[in-house]
Every structure is written in structure tokens, then in C-alpha cells.
Amino acid sequence: MPENPADVNPADTNPADIWNRIAPWWTEQIGEGNDFQLRLIMPTTDRLLRPVAGMRVLDVACGNGNYSRRLGRTGCRVLAVDAAANFLDDARRRTTPADGEIRYAHCDATDEPAMLALAEPGAFDAVVCSMAVMDFATIDPLLRAVHVLLKPGGLFVYSISHPCFNSNGARMTAELINEAGRMEQVFGVHIMQYNQTTTDLSSGILHQPEPHYTYHRSLTTLFASAFAAGFVVDGFEEPSFPVGSSAKSAFAWAKRPNIPPACVVRLRSV
Structure with a gap:
């Protein structure tokens, strides 16, 4: 870890190296899903994805594989990839035969040729990416690759920190x-700022041992990249905690039930 991460130029740093270092700590905090994932992200992704047995799904930036296992237990056939080898090691250790048909592979989502080498064109019915798109320095290579890997009319469902509020x-x-x-x-x-595309250091969880890079993009910017890659947006949700949710911290999202901390987007290949 650099002495002062704020002094590091993102152009000289591979974001996957940071995630590789913090992966064991992150997995310890998240496990099979924290409150944010289990109450907001996973149920909303399920609604937009509509996973069924036999569906061929690519899980991009799978982390410790918790959503891959959720899909596998529904009968989906899952290929899960991540750029951080330590996350993949955690995912393999946590996966059992009861989790269904899941394969894990090392792949950087921003590397278009590497993504295209994962499978034949049209190999997947759906692609998911849970809370990671905002951590990619570039998203156009990913969108182009996903468009090729999806069957015609296939779905790409991704979740991100809400760029308007979070x-x-x-x-x-x-x-x-x-x-x-x-x-x-x-x-x-x-x-204080929304329209400008920025690169920042951020921590997704309190007391994270090392910050990671995050790349803020407005919804206009995100959707423009999707349209350019050949997608339409045909699903969009902004999950928030229900009114009356309890939280000790004044800075918990549960204290702000009328403000969504994340959004989940469904793109359809055309």
C-alpha cells in the first residue's frame, strides 16, 4: 500500500492490484452478503434479471462469488470472473456442490480481448455485474464485449452506487x-457535484484498510456508452431502505429511506 494513496496517479496504478490486496478483508466484511446487498442489491437484481434454471450467466467482477452462488442455486449455469486473484480464491473456497454449476476465471473487465476470449459470441443469456461498474477506469470495452457475448436480446444487469446521491x-x-x-x-x-466525470479514491466500507479508485459518471454518460455499444435501457430501479428501518449510525443509508444509495440498470442487446 502506498504511504499516501491520494498521491498515486490512477494512470500508473492497476485498480485490480488494490482489490487484490483488500480482497480478504472485504470478504470478511461481506461474506454471503451484507445488509446493503441482501436487502437492496440482490433482490433488485433478481427482479430485473429473472434468473431461471438453465440460464447461462456471466458474472463480471464477481468478488467472492456470493451472487454467483445465489444464481447457481437457482439452476443457472454461471461463469464468474474477476481481475483480483484473491477474490477468486475466496470464491472457490466458499463454493460447494450445492451451489450448482459455477466456473471461476481470472479476467479484467476492462480488457476487451480477454473478455471476448471467455466464450463464443452469443454464449450467454445474461450478464450481471454487481456494484462494480463504478470501479472500472473505462466501461466502453466491457459494454462492447458484453454485447458480443450475449445472445440477441440478451440482458446485461448491473448495479452501481447511485451517481446522483452516493x-x-x-x-x-x-x-x-x-x-x-x-x-x-x-x-x-x-x-456538490454531479455532471463532471471524475476519478476519486473511495472506501466502500468503514475502516477499509486501503481506499480503491472509483470513477464517477453521470447517468447520461453511462447510458450514452450503453447506447453506443448497441444496448437499450429497458429496466431501471433505485432501491432504498424502507421507512422505519433501524440503524445506529446517523450516517447509515437506512436513516435516509427517501434517498436511494444505488441504482440497478437492465440493458437489452439489440
Whole structure:
């Protein structure tokens, strides 16, 4: 780990190297899914993907494989890839025969030739990428490769930190308001920047031992890349915690039920 990660030029750094170093710690925190994944990301992805037995699915940036195993247990035939070898080691250790048909392979999602070498054109019914697209320095090679690997009309479902509300251009707010004799706690988000594409250092979980690079893109930028690669957007959800969710921290997303911390996009190949 560099002495001061903020001084590192992303152009001189392979983001996968950072993820490889923090993979064991990340897996320890996430396991088979933390509250964020189990309550927001996985159910929303399931709704948009509609996995069924026999579906051929490519899981890009699979991490420790928790969603791959969820798919495998439904009967999907899964090829799961990641650029961090330590994540793949964790995934293989956690996978059992009860998790179904899953193969793991080392592949960088930003390397278009490597992605295309994974399978024949049209080999997959669907591709998923859970909470990782914002961690890719470039997304156009991935989108082009996925378009080739999908069968005609195939689906690419991905989730990201919501670029409108959950980025380095936003700050969480917590206020105590006393009006007309009534005190009330109010939790929100202060947005300072959205339109500009930026490269930042970020931590996805509190006390992460080393920050990783994240690449903020507006929805306009994300969708323009999808359209250029031959996709249409035919599904979009913004999951948030339900009103009344409990959380100890004033900075938990559960304290902000009216603000979605993530969005899940369904692209269809045309």
C-alpha cells in the first residue's frame, strides 16, 4: 500500500492490484452478503434479471462469488470472473456442490480481448455485474464485449452506487431541528457535484484498510456508452431502505429511506 494513496496517479496504478490486496478483508466484511446487498442489491437484481434454471450467466467482477452462488442455486449455469486473484480464491473456497454449476476465471473487465476470449459470441443469456461498474477506469470495452457475448436480446444487469446521491461529490447530513416546540432529527444528502466525470479514491466500507479508485459518471454518460455499444435501457430501479428501518449510525443509508444509495440498470442487446 502506498504511504499516501491520494498521491498515486490512477494512470500508473492497476485498480485490480488494490482489490487484490483488500480482497480478504472485504470478504470478511461481506461474506454471503451484507445488509446493503441482501436487502437492496440482490433482490433488485433478481427482479430485473429473472434468473431461471438453465440460464447461462456471466458474472463480471464477481468478488467472492456470493451472487454467483445465489444464481447457481437457482439452476443457472454461471461463469464468474474477476481481475483480483484473491477474490477468486475466496470464491472457490466458499463454493460447494450445492451451489450448482459455477466456473471461476481470472479476467479484467476492462480488457476487451480477454473478455471476448471467455466464450463464443452469443454464449450467454445474461450478464450481471454487481456494484462494480463504478470501479472500472473505462466501461466502453466491457459494454462492447458484453454485447458480443450475449445472445440477441440478451440482458446485461448491473448495479452501481447511485451517481446522483452516493459519490465523492455528495456529503451526508444530519441535523437536529427545533421548531414550534418540537425537536426532530433530519437526515439527508448534500450534493456538490454531479455532471463532471471524475476519478476519486473511495472506501466502500468503514475502516477499509486501503481506499480503491472509483470513477464517477453521470447517468447520461453511462447510458450514452450503453447506447453506443448497441444496448437499450429497458429496466431501471433505485432501491432504498424502507421507512422505519433501524440503524445506529446517523450516517447509515437506512436513516435516509427517501434517498436511494444505488441504482440497478437492465440493458437489452439489440
